[in-house]
Amino acid sequence: MKSFEYVITDPVGIHARPAGIMVKEIKNLIGTTVTIAKGEKSANALRLMAVMQLGIKQGDTVKVTVEGGDEAAAAATLEKFFKEHF
Amino acid sequence: MITIQGKGVSTGVAAGPLYFYRRAKGTITRFTVEDRDAEWQRFKDAQAKAIEQLGELAEKARVEAGDEAAMLFETHQMMAEDLDYEETIQGLILDEGQNAEAVVTDVGAQFADMFATMDDDYMKARAADVKDVSGRIVGILLGIVQGGIDSDVPVVLASDDLAPSETVQLDKSKILGFVTSGGSGSSHTAILARTMGIPAIIGVGDQLKEEYEGREVIIDGGTGIVAVDPDEDTRVHLMKKREEQLKRLALLNQLKGQPNETKDGQKIKIFCNIGDPSDVAAVLENDGGGVGLFRSEFLYLNCDDYPTEDYQFEAYKKVLSDLDGKEVVIRTLDIGADKQIAYFDMPKEENPALGNRALRICLNRPEIFRTQLRALFRASAFGKLGIMFPMVTSVWEVKEAKKMCDQVRAELDAEGIAYSDDVEIGIMIETPAAAVISDRLAQIVDFFSIGTNDLTQYTLACDRQNNDLGRFFNAHHPAVLRLIKLVTENAHKHGAWVGICGELGADLELTETFLSIGLDELSVSPRSVLPLRQKVRETNVSEVRERLMDDLMSDANTI
Numbered sequence: 001m002k003s004f005e006y007v008i009t010d011p012v013g014i015h016a017r018p019a020g021i022m023v024k025e026i027k028n029l030i031g032t033t034v035t036i037a038k039g040e041k042s043a044n045a046l047r048l049m050a051v052m053q054l055g056i057k058q059g060d061t062v063k064v065t066v067e068g069g070d071e072a073a074a075a076a077t078l079e080k081f082f083k084e085h086f
Numbered sequence: 087m088i089t090i091q092g093k094g095v096s097t098g099v100a101a102g103p104l105y106f107y108r109r110a111k112g113t114i115t116r117f118t119v120e121d122r123d124a125e126w127q128r129f130k131d132a133q134a135k136a137i138e139q140l141g142e143l144a145e146k147a148r149v150e151a152g153d154e155a156a157m158l159f160e161t162h163q164m165m166a167e168d169l170d171y172e173e174t175i176q177g178l179i180l181d182e183g184q185n186a187e188a189v190v191t192d193v194g195a196q197f198a199d200m201f202a203t204m205d206d207d208y209m210k211a212r213a214a215d216v217k218d219v220s221g222r223i224v225g226i227l228l229g230i231v232q233g234g235i236d237s238d239v240p241v242v243l244a245s246d247d248l249a250p251s252e253t254v255q256l257d258k259s260k261i262l263g264f265v266t267s268g269g270s271g272s273s274h275t276a277i278l279a280r281t282m283g284i285p286a287i288i289g290v291g292d293q294l295k296e297e298y299e300g301r302e303v304i305i306d307g308g309t310g311i312v313a314v315d316p317d318e319d320t321r322v323h324l325m326k327k328r329e330e331q332l333k334r335l336a337l338l339n340q341l342k343g344q345p346n347e348t349k350d351g352q353k354i355k356i357f358c359n360i361g362d363p364s365d366v367a368a369v370l371e372n373d374g375g376g377v378g379l380f381r382s383e384f385l386y387l388n389c390d391d392y393p394t395e396d397y398q399f400e401a402y403k404k405v406l407s408d409l410d411g412k413e414v415v416i417r418t419l420d421i422g423a424d425k426q427i428a429y430f431d432m433p434k435e436e437n438p439a440l441g442n443r444a445l446r447i448c449l450n451r452p453e454i455f456r457t458q459l460r461a462l463f464r465a466s467a468f469g470k471l472g473i474m475f476p477m478v479t480s481v482w483e484v485k486e487a488k489k490m491c492d493q494v495r496a497e498l499d500a501e502g503i504a505y506s507d508d509v510e511i512g513i514m515i516e517t518p519a520a521a522v523i524s525d526r527l528a529q530i531v532d533f534f535s536i537g538t539n540d541l542t543q544y545t546l547a548c549d550r551q552n553n554d555l556g557r558f559f560n561a562h563h564p565a566v567l568r569l570i571k572l573v574t575e576n577a578h579k580h581g582a583w584v585g586i587c588g589e590l591g592a593d594l595e596l597t598e599t600f601l602s603i604g605l606d607e608l609s610v611s612p613r614s615v616l617p618l619r620q621k622v623r624e625t626n627v628s629e630v631r632e633r634l635m636d637d638l639m640s641d642a643n644t645i
Contacts, residue, residue, distance in 0.1 A: 011404070012208050016215070020161045048161075049168045049197060052212065055204050 031069035098285035100263030194220025378609020406469025444477030538588030
């Protein structure tokens, strides 16, 4: 299991469009389960609406956890993705 | 005439008959299904069909309104196959034997509700997306074809609130404008209307009555006015506005993306003057090359006390990010003279135009200046920033201001806060003093921006707000133009770039002169960008330069 924390800089937070692209990206990470957590609440990152329901806003710290598959590569890919989109 | 006030969300004027959008409605009945697996398959088929339709819509939107609009439907696709959504539906069909139409309607409403109750306007607006997707699947299950516009002539389309997919499916050649009773400025209808350049007004509530169907309306998406059966004055006024807009639109289509280059290949940058982060939309709409003057005063005018560093930072950052790498020149606080702010508590002056204003206040009250500079440098990490000091008369002022910039940078370094090391520092040339010593000033700055309103006022000793001085206040006065020429030559001698950010920059009678003088940039109001670009592209500098410069510099008494 690998994880990283990220502070959201996008003014709208995690919104539908980039979240949708994220789901596509994660589908390419074969055998890896990705979880996004904000405080107590967490969601499987493949579940678009559940991720949106976390209501992640600018300034929030999220914890992204990857499990299974090539964890190191998956974490690196996702960290880059978060920096670019959120 | 009946006048209705709504909220304009997409500018432009449209006139035509009012037409109410008719939604094909199916009745949803509830029953228990015998064959649950077959019902589940029926849902899966409808879901697949919906995803296919959304894919087609995405392509249609891509062509009509660009990638952003297409992405919306791709998001809808993902919502349609969202696992939580699908599993909830699956449970109700397979475990409880409910029929697919009823289940999708219920689950759609349930998910929409979850968004609607979120503490975030953006997420609230997403409820409409979920409803839209669910409505599509239900429609397919019921075999309903969505309603279109049954009219031979183009219409102003009225509805409660159009779903994004409805907006895209409509035959655009039939739509002159949108009026909706509900909706929000961040709804997709508003966004799509803007990208497609169709005027739109939302939130007119129950003032818009179905009995107005077929009657003539004029809508103004700029002001949010809907005039039903307009009277003659309103019609003339709005139609004139419409004509101007159409002209601008035609110009835009013809000139958008074209370089600001003369016939003989001389280039000039055309940037925009803005006073508020929301003006950025107009900059992009008019294809401005950047922001040559962002007046920071609004931040101070909108507050009851000195705006905090964070508050300023957010505003600067927004403009820099929205401009997406194009240069943004932000002018530091320029109050005093005709712009007074109560909490600054400035003593009354006999002669405020010659008093404690702009950079003078900043240098006298460094704590205010420091807050602004910190916010500016922090924001510099998010785009291409130029910082500009107004109302300079001496070299020492600029040196002192630059020293404060160095201090702020050192502070940020110590605090580990990121900033760009590519920030340009420039000054306004608004006083004859600055123009005359511009050779010295050019050596310590990256750019000049000539503020022609003040430069004219100070050079001609004419109060620009005194209407009686009309014919004495002449911005075409050779003294002003000679100063502009002098400043440009001095800037270029020392490797600085030079622009104009006063109203004179948009004066088409002077465009040839400015090109001949060799200015690098003109910063004008967004709506002046394209007319100016057109003028530049029609000019052949080599044909006019000699004559214009001779006229300007000659000792003949005729001008």
